Amino acid sequence: MFGVFWDQWLIAWTLGVGRCWKNAARFRPRIEFLSRMSHRRLRATTMFALVVSLVFYSLITNGFAAPAETSPPPVTPTPEARPSPGNALSSAATPSKAVENSVVKIFATLRQPDPTKPWTKKEPNDITASGVVISGKRILTNAHVVQYASEVQVQANQAGDKLPAIVKAVGPGIDLAVLELEDQKFFDSHAPLPFRKSLPDSKDPVVVYGYPTGGASLSITKGIISRIEFTGYSLSALGLRIQIDAAINPGNSGGPAVVNDEIVGLAFSHLQTAQNIGYIIPVEEIELFLQDVADGSYDGKPVMYDDLQTLENPALRSYLRLPESLQGMVVHRPFDPSPNYPLKEWDVITKIGDVTVDDEGMIKLGDTLRVRFAYMVQKLAQKDTVPLTIYRGGKESKINLPVLRQRPLVIPELKGTYPSYFVYGPIVFSEATTDLVALAQRNRETTALVAMLTYIGSPLIGRIGDKPAFPGERLVVVPCPFFPHRLSKGYGNPAWQVLKTVNHQPVKNLAHLVEILRDLKDEFITFEFDTRSSGESIVFPRAEMVSTTENILNDNGVRSQGSADVMIIWNAKKGDH
Numbered sequence: 001m002f003g004v005f006w007d008q009w010l011i012a013w014t015l016g017v018g019r020c021w022k023n024a025a026r027f028r029p030r031i032e033f034l035s036r037m038s039h040r041r042l043r044a045t046t047m048f049a050l051v052v053s054l055v056f057y058s059l060i061t062n063g064f065a066a067p068a069e070t071s072p073p074p075v076t077p078t079p080e081a082r083p084s085p086g087n088a089l090s091s092a093a094t095p096s097k098a099v100e101n102s103v104v105k106i107f108a109t110l111r112q113p114d115p116t117k118p119w120t121k122k123e124p125n126d127i128t129a130s131g132v133v134i135s136g137k138r139i140l141t142n143a144h145v146v147q148y149a150s151e152v153q154v155q156a157n158q159a160g161d162k163l164p165a166i167v168k169a170v171g172p173g174i175d176l177a178v179l180e181l182e183d184q185k186f187f188d189s190h191a192p193l194p195f196r197k198s199l200p201d202s203k204d205p206v207v208v209y210g211y212p213t214g215g216a217s218l219s220i221t222k223g224i225i226s227r228i229e230f231t232g233y234s235l236s237a238l239g240l241r242i243q244i245d246a247a248i249n250p251g252n253s254g255g256p257a258v259v260n261d262e263i264v265g266l267a268f269s270h271l272q273t274a275q276n277i278g279y280i281i282p283v284e285e286i287e288l289f290l291q292d293v294a295d296g297s298y299d300g301k302p303v304m305y306d307d308l309q310t311l312e313n314p315a316l317r318s319y320l321r322l323p324e325s326l327q328g329m330v331v332h333r334p335f336d337p338s339p340n341y342p343l344k345e346w347d348v349i350t351k352i353g354d355v356t357v358d359d360e361g362m363i364k365l366g367d368t369l370r371v372r373f374a375y376m377v378q379k380l381a382q383k384d385t386v387p388l389t390i391y392r393g394g395k396e397s398k399i400n401l402p403v404l405r406q407r408p409l410v411i412p413e414l415k416g417t418y419p420s421y422f423v424y425g426p427i428v429f430s431e432a433t434t435d436l437v438a439l440a441q442r443n444r445e446t447t448a449l450v451a452m453l454t455y456i457g458s459p460l461i462g463r464i465g466d467k468p469a470f471p472g473e474r475l476v477v478v479p480c481p482f483f484p485h486r487l488s489k490g491y492g493n494p495a496w497q498v499l500k501t502v503n504h505q506p507v508k509n510l511a512h513l514v515e516i517l518r519d520l521k522d523e524f525i526t527f528e529f530d531t532r533s534s535g536e537s538i539v540f541p542r543a544e545m546v547s548t549t550e551n552i553l554n555d556n557g558v559r560s561q562g563s564a565d566v567m568i569i570w571n572a573k574k575g576d577h
Helices: 002-016 022-037 039-060 085-089 097-102 184-188 283-295 314-319 373-380 434-441 447-455 510-519 542-555 564-573
Strands: 103-110 125-134 138-141 149-156 163-171 176-181 205-210 219-232 238-244 256-259 262-270 278-282 307-309 329-333 348-352 362-365 369-372 385-392 395-402 421-424 427-431 499-502 524-529 538-541
Touching (some): 097 205, 103 138, 125 262, 163 283, 176 283, 238 283, 238 373, 262 283, 373 385, 427 510, 434 447, 510 564
Antiparallel strands (some): 103 149, 138 176, 149 163, 163 176, 205 219, 219 238, 262 278, 307 329, 348 385, 421 427
16 A cells, blocks of 8 residues: 555645646545554654754754845834843953945855756846955855855945855855955055954854845844854864854855954854744864865865764673773774774774863863864864874774765765756656755655654665765655656656666766666666665656656756766767666
């Protein structure tokens, strides 16, 4: 019964997201009936999957990122941040004309990818955000403001003209970007703001400048530094993050947080489920980013990806026969299981450089701040290795651990790129990305999709966060329903399923799939999908699939059979397939 339910449920989902066929409505009574029949069986799975989806969504959205303003919504009164009287009177929290002159409003037209229709882009989206002039005749803002931008313009405070800008560098993981202007004369009258050389302290007053929703002119809000932590910005990037209680709203993204006319951070997000909890990227992270992109490309920050656990449990300490005074973090699973990798299971990391690591994996910075010891990786890494002291077999030893600047993932992030795809007959193939999976949690109609994928054992759920099992491994997914054509008659909707084999040959990635399809000579072609239960094998006549593809593309307004990278592979032996 579940095989039928999967098929009809996908049809219902198709209706929900706007891709429908005329006869799809007749399935609705059957969907409702089958939903009641399978309710008990799926209840536990659904609850589990929804929890997974919420956690994953928080990772995908980079810590509740505040979006740039798209259009002015109706003004709704909300509570304002309330700094203490002492902070409000402090000179550090007094608005400055010099700062106001260096803060700009950014206008961007975004053409974001549509992972469920990888052959096209989403409709243009006009947004506004903030930025600040920094040294080197540059403007600093957030990556999410200008990533996928087809046009960017900058407007100074109290100015009428909008100046064309060029995106020079983007760091998607740490959410920073650098702009330059075609007209360099702008910087003659708009001086750069200096960076503060040290981290602010908790309870320091701070002023945030920007252009949030609710109006067109520059907004200035006051607050205090509430918290400083080392945490995740995205799936592959860690960094220092400062929490403040000054109001940060859509449109504030990219605006400076200032103390005594010096930048202490850049606004980038707020906690949507709470009031007056905003986040800024501190100067230390900004300077690391600027150093990274000085050569014209963003390489990323050095990070340890080993799985560690705390050393607080007495039984665990006794099991490892550790001296009473020894503190550190236990290696649960080394990132690389090869014999030459310097970390082994049950090693205890006691120091990073000369800094002692405690049983919670924390280190002290000054007298009042404790952060995760992984913070020191970005401070100490040389030639992509970091010095550690470990305890193994009753003695301490020093090692140099290799660190990575990009996390290898079998389901990676797009990070400013557009998804590759290939159309073969009425079926579309693409590579799975976290951007695609995230769509399953973003509206009421598709939230239950996560539960379905979990039930059938889809790798889209089971392999989130996994590194590739072999070099180049990616999951090939069908991102959308069949294009209408008689060749697909009688088959269920293959959307969101991961391709496992073609004519019993395992598929390694999208490029490999295109090679297989290009070189096939068989009369029939069989697609099998990676599911624990349900699903079906799909068989097509190979020659007819090839001959009808062009007509299918024309009928559906698809300009190219595939993205440029895979078409190079497909055309490598053109005429031989």
